[in-house]
Amino acid sequence: MKKFLTHLSGWVVLILVAAAMPALIKVPYFIHLIILALIWIVLAQGQNLIQGLVGYVSIAQAGFMGIGAYFSTLLTVNFGWSVWMTMWLAPLFTGLISVLAGYPSLRVKGHYFAIVTLAYNMVIFTVLLTYSSLTGGEAGISNVPRPSEFSLLGYTFNFEGRSNISYYLLALLMAALSTGLCALILHSRVGRILLSIRQNENLSDAIGVSTLRYKLLAFSVSAALAGLAGALYAHYIGFLNPEPFGVDQSLNAILAVILGGSGTLAGPVVGAFAITFLPEYLRIADSYRLVTYGFILVLATIFLPRGLVPVFHSLWLRLAGALGLRRG
Amino acid sequence: MIEILQQGVNGLAIGSVYVLIALGLTVVFGILGIAHFAHGSVAMFGGYLTFTFGERFGLPFFAAMALAMVAGAVVGLLIERLAYRPVRDAPHINAFIIALGLTMMIEGLNLLTFGADQVVIQTPYRSVFNVGGVVIAELRLLVILTACVLVGVIALLMSRTKTGKSVRAVAQNRQAAVLMGVNVNQVSLVVFGISSSLGVAAGALIGALLAIAPGVGEGLAIKGFAVLILGGLGSIPGAIVGGLILGVSEAMAAGFISSAYKDVIAFLVMIVVLLFRPEGLLGKR
Amino acid sequence: MKQFNRRVVVVAVSAAMGLGMVWSAQAADKELVLGVNDALTGPGAVYGLPQANAVKMAADDINAKGGIKAGGDTYKIKVVDYDDKANPTEATNSVRKLIDRDGAKYLLGFCCSGPTSAVASFIDKEDAVMLVGNAAERAITAKGIPNLFRTRPPADFTGAAAGTFVAKRGARNIAVIGSLDVSFYGQYLEAFERELVKAGGKIVAKETFGLKDRDMTPQLTKVRALNPDALLVLGYVEPAAFVYRQAIELGMKMPRYGFTSGSEEQFLRVASSEQMEGVWDLRPTELTVEALDANAKTYVANYTKKYGSAPAPSSPYAYDQVYVLKNAIEAAGGAGDAKKVAAAIRKLAIPKEAVMKYLPTNGTMFDVNGQAYTTNGAFQWQKGKWVYVAELPSDTLAYSTFLRSLYK
16 A cells, blocks of 8 residues: 555656646747657557557557547547547547457467557558548648637636647646556556466466457557547647658557556656657757667667666665665 | 550569568568568668669679678678577567567668668669560569579578578477477578578669668568468468469559559458468468 | 966966957847758658758858848848658648747748648748748648748649640640649649640540659559550659659650659659650749759859759759848848738849749739749750750739639
């Protein structure tokens, strides 16, 4: 219980600090980057569910993000639905689609699964690009609306205009909720079953666990989170085209989870920020970025297969021990 | 009628390139169990290298390609030794992630060394042959022939040489092969060397036929896996049959249905095969 | 000894700092940030990179001659460029960076319609002036955006003239193969078809290919079976070059007309000169050997010397943007007020330094829509070079009125 409270309070502090950021940081571009990172947290937490917990590498996350983005955009732009509504419907819709996609593909293991999800992503991308009468194709859809304003406790949250603070708080809320959802799953019976599938799927099968059902659950929740991230993204940027939803972005999601720490809760958070901020600082040579990412990935997999967060965690433990803050 | 034949013939050249890519993937997968996704980027590297040998050093096309294939083999050896061997005994997912990381690295290195522009390898083979209304360019014919020759060479290597026997032994049963004194490390190196050579050849041929550019490698690798799944993971005849089928069906689909959705064919095929016959057309259950 | 050294360092540094402060206070030079957003890599780079280079060259020339002098200040130009990879999302991010982080009020370049349209959809809310180059999508200047100007005429302005030309040459059944999903090619085709049909011809096929496609043999095989009088190719330079080459490889011998606009070098990277022989390009009269006057000759010579390769025919659209700005800033008396500069651009006569041949509307370079017009021309590939064959007559005023009528 104590451990739970310590962890929880750690997260709460983090969220409060994050909420205060817009008051402290005055450069709008920096806020823009953090909003993107928060959206990426939603995506990465989803990726973590299927990759970190279940151990199945899915290369379709960006494709699902695209489905959520276009679903929400098309309903709001073409039919005038409220963004608040479509933002919840998008993950549900994406989750549903993923069940259809997941059912056949989760029956095959390891490499086959990864390759099939890659195929899904490419199909989704190609359709988004080619079915231009619906999606606007390469040229995309402009003027994607922001959520309408609302008042709460005397404050009016206005999402239009140059200041992005309201949207920042929305993204923060979603990132927190996603992390919370994954925490719930991780610490529940479902989470334990998922981990057991990662450890040894045959054994789990043998003792009677319906692995397909649990894998499907993890896959659809992960896709739903991707769909939510997509809707958040589309309504934030205000312009939507297929480019952000290609295979490259799915690879980024995988990288984020691995860098941060596969299977942990804080891992995707760290990974999401790394993915968003590294390109900014490595911008001097965009071409070096790919090589560096790839190199880090290879090194991390060989030497740090459990990601950065466990490394930080053990460093912290050692520090705490040295400072006499730990018992035993 | 002519139109159908023409589309089919068009597809054969691309299909031959797919065969080479798939062969490179299938030997690695069948013998070492690794989904070597970086193969596409290695192929691109080979294409760029062939272009450089041709433009910078004035080598004729096939000589440039042969030289690049040797370089490719070396790259393959390095990849095996430095990237995949450390995770040989780790969970399979690690090898796949290494493959993804390698893809990024090699794509990045290609970008750094050769730039981001598309590269078209010029060849002197510009004649055009008209066979009863079906027109085939000399270059396309040469691509098909080259693929046949390379496949033949590999087949001979596998069946006639001692190294080839060791490779087949490891493919059949690794434990037994080790017990019989086969040097598994050596076999791994040989397999990657062959695979990368074939990949480089494919890259050179695509560079002459169409172009090499960032992003083409990934597409080739995915199509390669589609062929693998169609033909059967680990099956060499499967890679050959699958590659040609994919090439021709893409051309037919582009010609008679819609060129926009041409690439989707490969993926749909993959998904359908995995659902109903996961071992592929010629694979073993 | 150590203490002595340290004191020397302290004194030296303070002196340097003092000198620096005095020196910078003396320079009354202001910095004018020009933000360039273009496709520097990827399929659009054949248009975008030469534009970005052209802007830098113009900026360097102006700085070398002392900068822009307006309202008592001297402005030295600093060019900040970003690669949007011809992608609308990237372009939106780049422009945000240019405005928010780099402090740019003047945005130039814009070779490609997708990204340009994306930026145009929010630029009217910004304190900036946007100068569009090669992007050919009509809607960009059909919305009445007060701070947006374009040096390149919309695609259908050229399409109509091209249709009349091809019909006059006797082609009756035309097969079209192009990136028809891209709306400005669609607009060119619409106008082309309208004029073709008026003259009694018709379009027998409309095949599509993507901007990144390289193998168009399936579409060409289909078209070949219809036995058309001529082929019309609408696409970016690289895929178009593959179409021209593959048409020959499939034994197709009919005349090939196109709307692509690329330099000889760009085409020769893909197809051989023999394969290109006889191909037509029906486009705005951009840079070409015959139509060269003194400005253009100097431009080509300087560009080639500075960048080691010939400039792309459409690159002067961006070069001219810099001189439009220079003259407008001088007329407005300063670069600090973007609205004032925009108003000055509207009233501007064609700058004497401009390389492209513009047709003024009512004496000014830009019409009421912010659109400039160049003449249209028919070019043909002859023995390895694009040769200017004839002008394609077109009515600027009529088109300007038509464009104005499209505002929603």
